[in-house]
Amino acid sequence: MTNLNKQNPDAGVPVVHAQQEQLPIREEKPKQGAADPPPYDAHTGPVDLQLHHIASKDALFVKIQPPKEPSKPISHVACDVVLVIDVSGSMCSAAPVPGEGAEETGLSVLDLTKHAAFTIIETMDERDRLGIVTFETESKVVQWLEPMTDNNKEEARKRVKALKPMGSTNLWHGMLDAIKLFNKEQDSHRVPAMMVLTDGEPNHMCPSKGYIPKLRSMPPLPATIHTFGFGYSLRSGLLKSIAEFSGGNYAFIPDAGMIGTVFVHAIANLQSTFATKASLKLKYAATLEIEETVVDTVDKHAPVDVGNGQKELTISLGNIQYGQSRDLWLRFKGVSQEKQAPVEATLTYEETEKPSPGFASARLGDDARSVVALSDNEVVFHESRALVCKFISSLFPLASDGEYRALTAVNEQTEHRNQLAKLIESLPGRELTDDLNKALMDDLKGAEPRGQISIALSTPEYFIKWGRHFLPSYVNALSRQICNSFKDATPLQFGSQSPLFIACRDRLDNAFDNIPAPEPSRVILRNRGRVNSSGTTPHASHTTMARYRNSSGVCFAGSTTVELASGKMTEIKKLKSGIRVRTPLGPRKVAMVLKTKVSSELLYRIGSLLVTPWHPLSMDGKNWDFPANMSDIPVLYTGFIYSVLLQPDRRSDAHAIRVGDTWGVTLGHGILRGAADVRAHEFFGDYVRVRMGLMKLEAAGRKGVVKGGGIERDPMTGLVRGFRRMSENTPIEKRVQV
DSSP states (O other): OOOTTSOOTTOSSOOBOTTOOOOOOEEOOOOTTOOSOOOTTOOOOSSEEEEEEEGGGTEEEEEEEOOSSOSSOOSSOOEEEEEEEEOSGGGGSBOOOTTOTTOOOSOBHHHHHHHHHHHHHHTOOTTOEEEEEEESSSEEEEEEEEEOOHHHHHHHHHHHHTOOOOSOOOHHHHHHHHHHHHHTSOOOSSEEEEEEEESSOOOSSOOTTOHHHHHHTSSOOSSEEEEEEESSSOOHHHHHHHHHHHTOOEEEEOSHHHHHHHHHHHHHHHHTEEEEEEEEEEEEETTSEEEESSSOOTTOOOOEEEETTEEEEEEEEEEEETTOOEEEEEEEEOOOSSSOOOEEEEEEEEETTOSSOEEEEEEETOTTSOOOOBOHHHHHHHHHHHHHHHHHHHTSOBOTTSOBOOOOOHHHHHHHHHHHHHHHHHOTTTTOOSHHHHHHHHHHHOSTTSOHHHHHTTSHHHIIIIIHHHHHHHHHHHHHTOOOOSSOHHHHHTTTTOHHHHHHHHHHHHHHHHSOOOOOOSOOOSOOSOOOTTSSOOOOTTOOGGGGTSOOOOOEETTOEEEBTTSOEEEGGGOOTTOEEEETTEEEEEEEEEEEEEEEEEEEEETTEEEOTTSOEESSSSSEEOGGGTOSOEEEEEEEEEEEEESOOSOGGGSEEEETTEEEEOBOOSOOOOTTOTTOOTTTTOHHHHHHHHHTSEEOSSTTEEEEEEEEEOTTTOOEEEEEEOOTTSOOOTTOOO
16 A cells, blocks of 8 residues: 555656645643643644645645554454344345355345354453344344453353344334443443444334434434445435444445455454544634535535634544544635635544543644655545545435435436546546555456446446445445455555554454354255255355355366376366366366466365365266365465366266366356256356357467456346456455455
8 A cells, every 4th residue: 555654756746845734733632621622732642633735726635644553552442332233024035145146055134144243242352342232123122232251242142143033124213222222331432333234224113304314303422323234125325324424334235245344344443443533623714615525415514603704614534543544635715826824623532442532733834843745646546536435426415304315317327427437537546556546446447346336337227226335335435444345446455554453354354254154044945966864955064154255266276186188197277278188078178278366265175176165076976066065174375276168068077177086067067057056057157158258368378278367247146247357467356255
């Protein structure tokens, strides 16, 4: 990630000096009970607050830089978390693995939600407290806020495990009960958060005047509310409004494959919080204009007159994380070139586990302190980020009841696509190659799995089905500068300079993967190829939950040994077109080899093999199964993985190679459908489509070997539809979920 506090010597445009003024924060912790911020000449504190006038852009740039990490080593910041879980009837619906259209695991949405809750419990300790509220037709307090001692953690697990789906969706009373849990407690100086997960639209006991008007009429909320929408039957505009009003975050979970990464990042952000209730006040002459770039938001405040010819603008910031700056790009007009306009900034916040509030101040135009220059790339990125946020927000105007509503008319969507194309062509950072600017362009128009913003608006069907849920989630992460999943390039940059956030995310990651998988609550009505002694299909008890975070593929590690027709062994990475290999039906020639670069990709060890989780294997050439069901030895692998296409043959058994001591299916085997055969796949089984897809890829220097950049999915269905090209300049992200 680009160092935002230093010049970039490679920048083609001179660093801004004369047109900006900046001062580090002067901060002081007041005595208990102090009502006002300290005077401006207070000593410097732990936060760096800067003001920059970018005159050429009529902009005021505000940078808030918290400490990189806590002053003393800690595993995580203590939190008070209340889980508010939808247990309405729809939560018993199936949670299939993304992209595997015919697959049924027996797991429901609620099963995976429970697993996410178990992950949260696992990573808490006695300094943290957890409460649980459920809602269906009625709401219920399942657990009051209790310290997560070993005994209480075990009781919490039992309570979560016992949850059953039933009834309607009474979101409002679920929220009220969660608020009561916090109001019952005194301020603990932990990070307070409500985490609301629902898969549908609230349809019972909703406030008659709307959620936001009702919340405005209530006392200040005791905690931020973080909302999570699962699936496509959502009022995502409402979920975003609720989160925004409280200073929380909204995240969209399109399918089961994203539930792990979204919850992991949400908790990691809480556990790396430096301060809560952060608020910035700007005081300036009434002749000036300072405005936020986004037109309307739930938490937006209008400037107010404060007397003596001055105005004051308040901007709510919510939580601030260790090691991640908060950067504001504001419109700034009315300033003459000859005279620097005085602007005073005051930041207030509550530092975690500290008894008194923190204050910070800075003044534009004060020459008492040295000026720290911004790199041109940093200025350009934040201007570009503000423009993208403004564009996406314009697709979801704020209604009178405080709820965002998507513009879905066909003519409006055509205009939005045109506007997006113009934005991409004119974006200030479009030609820059630093990490931040490049990531933003990748999200706007990069090759799949990037370019999700363009894909979301590419057709009315895409926008209505998932784009109208995804884009508010993306703009939430972009505007608040948080990493909300492993998926999108720009949010992945946020938090990358925070050792505490990274440590918390890794610990949560491991917990999600390694705690026992949930017991499936749904009955599987079809046979997937394995039958136990009672004649029923067993569930995949050995499947790790990494499956619900990771990308999928059907490949072997490069060191895998393959038996040739001659009986000799060679590494799969040495195969090329024309080489004869052993198959269950005798010798067959290799037609093509697909070579794909991966980083920290989840593979399974089967004897001497390293293979992707869902590449069908067979011990006898007749009964096939997935490696994830055959092994308890997952491995994170970095290097190249390989898939093979053999010569055409109508017989499916002619499309397998001997790898190690087992048979591995090859591409284009001809089995497209069928619940009884795990090899069935509409794309990987189609010889013509596979060959055409491979022919479009770049040759890797040897006959019949091509380089790929992963699989390409249909963004609407999630099903595999082709192969992506590999760009040598594009990093392969860890566990990207498409």
